Amino acid sequence: MKKLLNTVYVTTEGAALRKDGETLVAEIEGEIKARVPMHMLASVVLFGPIFISPALIGACAGAGITLVLLDRIGRFQARIEGPVSGNVLLRRAQYKASDAPDEIVRSLVIGKIANQRSVLMRALRDYAGEYHPDVRGAVEQAAMRMAQILRRVEHVEPVLDQLRGAEGEAANLYFSVFNHLIRSPDAALQWAGRSRRPPLDPVNALLSFLYTLLTHDCRSACEAAGLDSAVGFLHRDRPGRPSLALDLMEELRAPLVDRLALSLINRRQLREGDFVKQDSGAVFLTDDARKTVLTAWQDRKKEERVHPFLNEKAPFGLVPWLQAQLLARHLRGDLEAYPPWFWT
Structure with missing residues (x-):
């Protein structure tokens, strides 16, 4: 629970963090805004140019508190952490499994597709009497085809490329009707397809920001369990890429991030004015919207x-x-298979 709740996010540019005894102190223009006992912290996430005292960096590293540096729009820049503890036998098992990951990938893909389909089914229930018949039919058709893909993945002999292909096919179906789940009156808050690095519309900007936060949590979870976050199963290894964290977040994207993004938009907590568009075409959240x-x-x-x-x-x-x-x-052999998490 400590690692769940005790993450501090610092979003005000120009803020300064320092150590005072066993306490983290946050200041803005010399005025103390917050004091947090360090024993209550698991991680500190910083957005944009934030000053961190060397004494605080050293204390966090020694106490196992991770410092995560993001740019002002939420893109990952760096992590500062002390020695990573982990079980060498567990990591050897992980590396061995990564050479033949088909069964683990099957579980990950089943979890992801099932949860994406649940988001569509929840929308059909929530807005049962409000959808135009054509729109409802499109969402139902996508959900039905995703169910077929799910059965195929569950029952056929797992082959890695086929599993990745099924995951991509289901994702295309899911996002093909994603705009039907958005009920904002703002014309700018509509879905035209996934764009990233940079996001080119407000919905993608919101999703990318939330995916960054989820990636941080999944990476921390992997390392806390003694796993190597860089060696994944569904995602191919790439220098600097937390492949296992990305694997872990796949089954969580739809229920944790996509549903939250839809709620923020549909409840009109975020409007068109909460986003800014740069000359390059990139779209980002404003400071207040990030908060x-x-x-x-x-x-x-x-x-x-x-x-x-x-x-x-x-x-x-x-x-x-x-x-x-x-x-x-x-991976240790205590469970016959990896059990995916299903959102209900």
């Missing part, structure tokens, strides 16, 4: 659901840590 999203993200992580495998209630924000632990147990 709104961060507050909603933290609230979302506190919501509880019954974990389908553990059969116990757990907050959304704890799910990456639970899944990383279950993956570690599978």
Whole structure:
């Protein structure tokens, strides 16, 4: 729970962080704005140009508190952390499994497709009487075809390229009707397809920002479980890429991020004016909008659901840590297969 709730986000450019005894102190223009005991911290996430004292950096590294540096629009820049602890036998098992990852990839893909389909089905239930018949039919057709892909993935002999192809096919179906889930009166807040690095419209800007936050949590969860976040199964290895963290977040994208993004837009907590477009065409959240999203993200992580495998209630924000632990147990041989997390 400590790693779930005790993340500090610093979004005000020009803020300064320093160490005072065993306390993190945040200041703006010399005025103290917050004091947080360091024993309560698991990580600190900084957006844009924030000053960090060398004493604080050293204290965080020694205490196992991760410092994550993002640019002002939320793109990952660096992590500062002390020695990474982990079980060498677990990591050897992970590296061996990465050479033949088909069964693990099958579980990841099943979880992702099932959760994407659940988002579509939830929209059909929530707006049952409001959809135009043609729109409802399009969403139902996409959900039906995704169910067919899901059955295919569950029952055929897993072949890595075919599993990746099924994951891509289902994602195309999901995003082909994603705009039907948006109910904002703002013409700018419409979906025309995925764009990133940089995002080219407000919805993509919001999704990219939230995916960055989820990636941070998944990476921390992998390392906390003693896993190597750079060696994945679904995502190919690439220098500097946290492939395992990206694997872990695939089944969580739709219920944790996409649903939150839709809620923020459909409840009109975010409007067209909460985004800025640069001369390059890139679109980003404003400073105030980022704070709104961060507050909603933290609230979302506190919501509880019954974990389908553990059969116990757990907050959304704890799910990456639970899944990383279950993956570690599978790699150690304690579980026959990796159990994906299903959103209900």
